[in-house]
Amino acid sequence: MDREQQRGALIEFLRTIQKPDCPLAELDDQSGLVESGLIDSLALLQIVSYLERSHGVDFTEGGIDPEELRSIQSILDLIARAAPK
Amino acid sequence: MFADLHFGALRELETGRGWTGAEIAARVVSRTDRLRVHGLRRGDRLFILYGNNLEFFVDLLAAWNVGASVVPVDNRLTPFELANMARQVTPKIALADKTVPPALADALVGLGCQVIDASELSVAPSAPYCAARLDDEALILFTSGTTGVPKGVVHTHRSLRARWLGLRQSLGIDCFRRTLCLLPTHFGHGLICNSLFPWLFGQELIVAPAFSPYLLLRLGSVIDEQKITFLSSVPSMWALTLKGSKPPQGQTLQRIHCGSAPLSAHLWRQIQEWSGIHQVYNAYGITETGSWVAGTSIADFEPEDGLVGVPWGAVIKILHSAAPQAPFAPGGVCPTGETGYVWINTPALMQGYYNLPELTEQVISGGWFVTGDKGLIDERGRLYLKGRERDEINKGGAKVYPADVDAVVESFAHARAVCAFACDDPAYGQNVAMAVVLSRRDDATLRELQAWLKAHLADFKIPQRWYLVDELPQNSRGKISRAAVQERCAALQPVDLVSLLRRG
Numbered sequence: 037m038d039r040e041q042q043r044g045a046l047i048e049f050l051r052t053i054q055k056p057d058c059p060l061a062e063l064d065d066q067s068g069l070v071e072s073g074l075i076d077s078l079a080l081l082q083i084v085s086y087l088e089r090s091h092g093v094d095f096t097e098g099g100i101d102p103e104e105l106r107s108i109q110s111i112l113d114l115i116a117r118a119a120p121k
Numbered sequence: 122m123f124a125d126l127h128f129g130a131l132r133e134l135e136t137g138r139g140w141t142g143a144e145i146a147a148r149v150v151s152r153t154d155r156l157r158v159h160g161l162r163r164g165d166r167l168f169i170l171y172g173n174n175l176e177f178f179v180d181l182l183a184a185w186n187v188g189a190s191v192v193p194v195d196n197r198l199t200p201f202e203l204a205n206m207a208r209q210v211t212p213k214i215a216l217a218d219k220t221v222p223p224a225l226a227d228a229l230v231g232l233g234c235q236v237i238d239a240s241e242l243s244v245a246p247s248a249p250y251c252a253a254r255l256d257d258e259a260l261i262l263f264t265s266g267t268t269g270v271p272k273g274v275v276h277t278h279r280s281l282r283a284r285w286l287g288l289r290q291s292l293g294i295d296c297f298r299r300t301l302c303l304l305p306t307h308f309g310h311g312l313i314c315n316s317l318f319p320w321l322f323g324q325e326l327i328v329a330p331a332f333s334p335y336l337l338l339r340l341g342s343v344i345d346e347q348k349i350t351f352l353s354s355v356p357s358m359w360a361l362t363l364k365g366s367k368p369p370q371g372q373t374l375q376r377i378h379c380g381s382a383p384l385s386a387h388l389w390r391q392i393q394e395w396s397g398i399h400q401v402y403n404a405y406g407i408t409e410t411g412s413w414v415a416g417t418s419i420a421d422f423e424p425e426d427g428l429v430g431v432p433w434g435a436v437i438k439i440l441h442s443a444a445p446q447a448p449f450a451p452g453g454v455c456p457t458g459e460t461g462y463v464w465i466n467t468p469a470l471m472q473g474y475y476n477l478p479e480l481t482e483q484v485i486s487g488g489w490f491v492t493g494d495k496g497l498i499d500e501r502g503r504l505y506l507k508g509r510e511r512d513e514i515n516k517g518g519a520k521v522y523p524a525d526v527d528a529v530v531e532s533f534a535h536a537r538a539v540c541a542f543a544c545d546d547p548a549y550g551q552n553v554a555m556a557v558v559l560s561r562r563d564d565a566t567l568r569e570l571q572a573w574l575k576a577h578l579a580d581f582k583i584p585q586r587w588y589l590v591d592e593l594p595q596n597s598r599g600k601i602s603r604a605a606v607q608e609r610c611a612a613l614q615p616v617d618l619v620s621l622l623r624r625g
Contacts, residue, residue: 054619056621059622078357078548080361080365084365095365102365
């Protein structure tokens with residue numbers, strides 16, 4: 037899956053956990069997902085589960101760096117770093 | 122009057138700003154003077170529209186010096202909700218800062234309240250002043266606020282002191298040497314117990330932004346860096362921390378409280394394992410009793426579902442009835458091990474609900490308070506909670522009152538009937554759902570309803586699941602039963618709100 041496909045899949049996932057009245061289309065890739073009101077703070081946990089399930093990201097060793105979950109771009113960067121070389 | 126309270130240092134976690142006890146004392150004197158210059162007087166009410174920062178605590182003490190009572194306001198409320206509260210308690214002054222949405226300030230100005238930018242209150246040398254008396258109203262904490270009758274819990278200086286002294290006697294103060302507050306300061310648990318109790322007994326208080334997810338994901342390192350000895354919490358906070366944060370390594374942490382929502386034995390053990398300490402307590406508290414009123418204060422215990430423990434500065438009885446005469450009815454006390462209604466007698470009990478004497482009489486009887494919880498006391502004298510009869514939705518510790526949601530939806534032009542209720546939520550424990558009968562069900566009407574909710578209810582109270590129904594089930598007396606509605610909706614498909622609003 038290339039980055040654009042990963043982005044599409046991530047956006048589809050975010051639609052399932054977003055607050056109903058916050059238009060995802062109006063959000064750019066750098067915007068904070070919680071700060072913009074798109075998701076509840078606790079929904080970060082669902083993003084973590086998504087990354088573990090769909091992209092094999094392993095948080096057990098290093099824990100979660102909150103910055104890596106802040107925006108669509110930072111999540112895509114995390115997926116890229118976690119991909120097997 | 123506050124000379125015997127010896128407050129400790131204050132620090133903001135995110136900015137690093139901090140004041141020593143002496144600096145705070147000087148600022149409190151100065152702010153007291155400024156508030157008086159602006160016309161605040163003994164018996165007045167002051168809204169503070171910000172929280173979880175240094176200024177909040179200084180302004181709270183300054184208002185108390187003046188003899189005024191303070192209403193700490195959640196600035197996520199809508200102008201509609203805030204105006205409703207203001208109509209009930211008629212604040213003389215509201216303090217705002219840059220975090221406060223201008224629409225909130227405008228709503229108060231429209232009601233004749235003087236809104237002051239707190240950053241413009243200068244700090245100047247002033248003479249100490251204190252007009253407060255022990256039985257003056259000190260705090261008014263709103264536990265609901267959108268219907269026509271907002272419910273403000275009134276605590277006096279006497280009831281607050283009783284809570285703090287009771288806690289000191291039951292828990293000691295040593296563990297609280299460096300206390301971290303992660304909870305909102307408009308919240309009784311966060312303000313009275315997590316913050317004011319340690320701080321007003323001279324301990325250092327480190328204040329963090331409330332419920333910050335990014336902070337919870339690095340809580341272990343925050344505890345180490347700040348040498349935290351104590352923190353309080355609500356169960357829903359722990360999901361992020363247990364998943365994302367490394368445990369603390371510095372061995373400074375001595376005690377954790379968890380309250381405001383049921384703590385499962387499983388989560389309790391997980392918190393013990395993560396923190397590496399045994400002293401993780403399920404703290405039972407209600408705003409009306411000044412928050413923490415009981416907990417597991419025995420040295421050796423195994424976490425169990427519903428286990429609370431022993432009273433802290435209170436007497437707890439389990440009675441057969443929740444009726445006002447129950448505390449005095451012969452044979453009214455449940456035998457050991459039998460489930461009944463939890464009643465509490467404590468000198469920390471609220472004075473009452475602001476301007477609502479009839480509602481107060483329904484819950485206070487001869488000094489006894491009926492909590493709305495059901496529970497039992499075992500043969501060792503330990504309290505176990507067995508369920509709640511309060512009509513509230515506990516969304517991760519934040520209480521949402523279904524009647525508030527109902528009132529807003531009922532005033533929507535196309536609503537014929539509505540019933541808000543709790544639905545299960547994997548993150549929050551509970552969330553807000555509603556069954557609604559609408560005269561029109563087209564997309565445009567549903568979008569109008571969403572906009573209506575958004576205008577009248579704070580985000581966390583807006584129903585996340587909507588069920589469109591033709592009628593609501595009623596009992597034989599014609600009353601709508603939330604439990605029956607919840608049961609019926611379990612078999613129905615909720616509205617796909619995301620798609621609906623996207624199409625708009």
